[in-house]
Amino acid sequence: MISKKVPLDKIKESEKWLTSKYGTRFFEESVPKYEMAESGMPANAAYQLIHDELNLDGNPDLNLATFVTTWMEPEANQLIMENVHKNFIDHDEYQQTAMIEKRVVNMLARLFRVPEENSFIGVSTIGSSEAILLSLLAHKWMWRERRKAEGKSFDRPNIIFGADVHVVWEKFAKYFDVEARVVPMDSRKFILNIDEMSKMIDENTICVGAVLGTTFTGQCDPIKEINDLLLHIKKDKGWDIPIHVDGASGGFIAPFVYPDLEWDFRLEQVRSINVSGHKYGLVYPGIGWVIFKDEKYLPSDLIFNVNYLGGEMPTFTLNFSKNSDMVLAQYYNLLRLGKEGYKKIMRNILDNATYLSKRFVETGIFEELNSKMFLPVLALRLKEPVDFDVYKLSEKLRERGWIVPAYTLPPNAENVAVLRIVVKENFSRDMAEMFFNDVMNACKALGETKVKKAGVKTEKEHPIC
Numbered sequence: 001m002i003s004k005k006v007p008l009d010k011i012k013e014s015e016k017w018l019t020s021k022y023g024t025r026f027f028e029e030s031v032p033k034y035e036m037a038e039s040g041m042p043a044n045a046a047y048q049l050i051h052d053e054l055n056l057d058g059n060p061d062l063n064l065a066t067f068v069t070t071w072m073e074p075e076a077n078q079l080i081m082e083n084v085h086k087n088f089i090d091h092d093e094y095q096q097t098a099m100i101e102k103r104v105v106n107m108l109a110r111l112f113r114v115p116e117e118n119s120f121i122g123v124s125t126i127g128s129s130e131a132i133l134l135s136l137l138a139h140k141w142m143w144r145e146r147r148k149a150e151g152k153s154f155d156r157p158n159i160i161f162g163a164d165v166h167v168v169w170e171k172f173a174k175y176f177d178v179e180a181r182v183v184p185m186d187s188r189k190f191i192l193n194i195d196e197m198s199k200m201i202d203e204n205t206i207c208v209g210a211v212l213g214t215t216f217t218g219q220c221d222p223i224k225e226i227n228d229l230l231l232h233i234k235k236d237k238g239w240d241i242p243i244h245v246d247g248a249s250g251g252f253i254a255p256f257v258y259p260d261l262e263w264d265f266r267l268e269q270v271r272s273i274n275v276s277g278h279k280y281g282l283v284y285p286g287i288g289w290v291i292f293k294d295e296k297y298l299p300s301d302l303i304f305n306v307n308y309l310g311g312e313m314p315t316f317t318l319n320f321s322k323n324s325d326m327v328l329a330q331y332y333n334l335l336r337l338g339k340e341g342y343k344k345i346m347r348n349i350l351d352n353a354t355y356l357s358k359r360f361v362e363t364g365i366f367e368e369l370n371s372k373m374f375l376p377v378l379a380l381r382l383k384e385p386v387d388f389d390v391y392k393l394s395e396k397l398r399e400r401g402w403i404v405p406a407y408t409l410p411p412n413a414e415n416v417a418v419l420r421i422v423v424k425e426n427f428s429r430d431m432a433e434m435f436f437n438d439v440m441n442a443c444k445a446l447g448e449t450k451v452k453k454a455g456v457k458t459e460k461e462h463p464i465c
């Protein structure tokens with residue numbers, strides 16, 4: 001027989017401890033969802049209710065859709081918790097944190113091969129999106145000032161980028177009233193088509209965008225060729241058009257594993273670069289960085305000076321308050337890992353991605369679009385004919401907890417549907433093998449017969465020793 005419940009406030013003080021939090025009324029009542037309750041609840045009940053609800057979220061470690069870091073070392077976690085209550089923007093109060101931001105900017109500028117004689121400048125942002133918006137604004141301002149000085153019209157700026165860019169590039173064009181000239185994807189290479197791009201450039205082009213590792217397939221735009229083209233145009237027509245490199249993912253990979261690849265400030269027209277600290281910078285969200293090759297490329301007009309936090313403080317950001325923790329966590333990784341440490345991690349990630357890609361291709365069921373494996377990203381398309389599509393496969397994999405997006409590529413490759421797998425630091429070879437087996441099992445369950453024909457043995461079919 002279930003005895004009648006006595007409300008918590010009526011229970012004698014000495015008896016309150018005879019049950020756990022789950023024995024209290026807060027676990028047999030609906031929680032306030034859309035309107036605040038008159039009174040609150042004990043801290044442990046509020047914590048447990050939210051904690052339990054979040055079990056319905058996907059598992060971040062099985063989230064192969066995201067580029068964003070899902071694991072950091074315990075010491076980094078400790079540093080983050082120790083600083084989570086510091087508002088980064090209060091430079092006057094947290095001067096050492098501000099100093100550390102400058103150190104990271106210095107390290108990144110040098111990693112991106114800024115000429116030593118340059119007075120480079122940079123800032124931390126909430127991610128690559130804010131970093132890209134800021135740098136493109138600077139290029140718009142520079143272009144406008146130049147046009148004004150030359151007595152020319154400055155009412156029709158345009159920006160050129162490939163259809164392979166992240167949505168933030170289109171946001172910039174819309175939010176800041178700049179015509180977006182989008183170069184259709186090369187339908188065989190799935191990156192920006194330079195011949196098409198060259199036809200779009202004119203004297204009102206504020207900037208050309210190039211991606212160091214695209215969101216769609218992980219491949220790299222032809223940055224050196226774009227630079228060569230712009231140098232030719234500069235010589236021929238006198239238009240000095242800057243390149244902004246979107247190194248959201250590639251900015252922490254290329255310097256370590258492709259040191260000879262020219263994509264950075266070594267190229268004359270590359271004037272600004274963004275990178276996401278929270279992607280292959282190996283820091284949790286949200287931290288990004290933007291670096292200008294020289295302070296002359298950042299119009300002083302865009303820097304505001306505020307004095308309400310203590311001393312005189314220059315600010316060049318779209319938002320104001322944010323945590324200090326991820327700036328510090330970025331510095332932690334740079335100190336802790338050094339170039340050698342980053343290199344080893346990036347090599348492991350790329351090796352695991354290459355291994356996985358090879359296994360998928362060997363089955364005869366999949367084709368790899370990112371075969372050169374620039375970013376550790378698999379963009380797999382199904383070979384015809386198949387009994388299912390990538391969307392069904394993605395759905396089926398969710399049953400095992402894997403989060404793998406399926407989508408179509410942008411124009412001119414909109415008929416290509418891919419399954420994208422982003423390989424990250426905490427995706428070991430062991431995890432890769434388990435993932436492969438789960439994909440094979442899913443293919444089989446969806447009716448694919450090639451799994452057997454290709455001689456692929458899933459773990460379940462191996463004899464137990």
Ligand SMILES: Cc1ncc(COP(=O)(O)O)c(C=O)c1O
Pocket residue numbers: 067126127128129130165166168211213214215246248249276288
């Ligand atoms: C190439 C590229 N640029 C920009 C972004 C936006 O980055 P963030 O999420 O750091 O704002 C992404 C995100 O995936 C990206 O892949």
